[in-house]
Amino acid sequence: MNRVVHPIEQESFRRLRARLDTSGLAPLTRAVVERVIHSAADLEYATDLVMAEHDLERAHTALHSGAPVVTDVEMVAAGITRRETVCRLADARSGPGLTRSAHAVRLAYEQVGPGALWVIGCAPTALEELLTLDAAPALVIGLPVGFVGAAESKAALRASGLPAVSNVSEKGGSAVAAAALNALLYHSTSHTEEKQ
Template sequence: MNLSGVILDPHEIESRSFEIIDAEVGPHDYDRRQWPVVRRVIHTTADFDFAAITRFSGGAVEAGIEALRGGARILCDTNMVRAGVNKASLAALGGEIDCHVADPGVAAAARAEGITRSIVATRKGVDEGCRVFLIGNAPTALFELLRLAEAGRVSPALVVGVPVGFVGAEESKEALLASGLPFITCRGRKGGSAIAAAILNALMLLARED
């Protein structure tokens, strides 16, 4: 195979990709802090719908950056989310990321109560003092986090709520939009592990660059 003319340098590939995204999206309503987050999601998915459906609460990016610089403990809803997080960036900021959905004790408690493991895992993360939440797959995790916040059990520094799917995903994100919590989300059915991880990675870059 002849690779002549193919860009092989990873930094140049990323830079060129961002140029293409900027050109194809054109003018938008995101500010200088929000746009790098949205652009990285588009870069991760090659899905330009995210230029229209991504939503931020006021000051969400700044709140996320502050929490990350303070070494906030992070909870994610699946190991797929955790796998996509840049561990070097997280370590440089002094942060930790947990995922309890596969813990044996969580599974046992979920069976005993007849609820999802995601609900029990969210409760465990809250009890352990997590302040940043990445939810890319489980609407029940997002609903439970909102319930705990309403009950005064947790005051999240930031909720990245982007569960994907057909049952409860859109509804949980609409509930997040109305919650008054600091959030980054995307409306509708789209979302997923890669999007949640991409958002955190973008926030960590901003936290380290500023």
């Protein structure tokens, strides 16, 4: 079933493309960059985001083949459309040396096992915890936001060699993390360029 794109969204993407030339980007990279920028109205994401097309291609295949999608918080889950997600934050507890978000990641990994797509848009400690697990993710969308630990956790993600979408700066958040996943959801399975 094709997604119906509202005229306001079409106009938003038209204006985005009038201000930023994304035509030279690979198809899935372009889809992620544009949808993240669209979600935040922030053109700086064009140079702040870090990803590799081959990682996105494998993640796209996994996602459309039914791989689980795990989020760090309900706000990220709420932004992901057309797909069920796993978020265990409500079941998690903090303890010595362990934040509630980190515990939620452990619980989610116990539930879904390897091969999931992880979408982290709030808690740097969730991303840090994921990096300690043998999660073998299909993709980690690591876009936590904040002045404490966000940039560092994303740098650690990039250094890990895991397939990932991240950004260099401290900005991020639930909306942009969900947008990155939605870009992969909305992109046609034939990898033809998405029409807005």
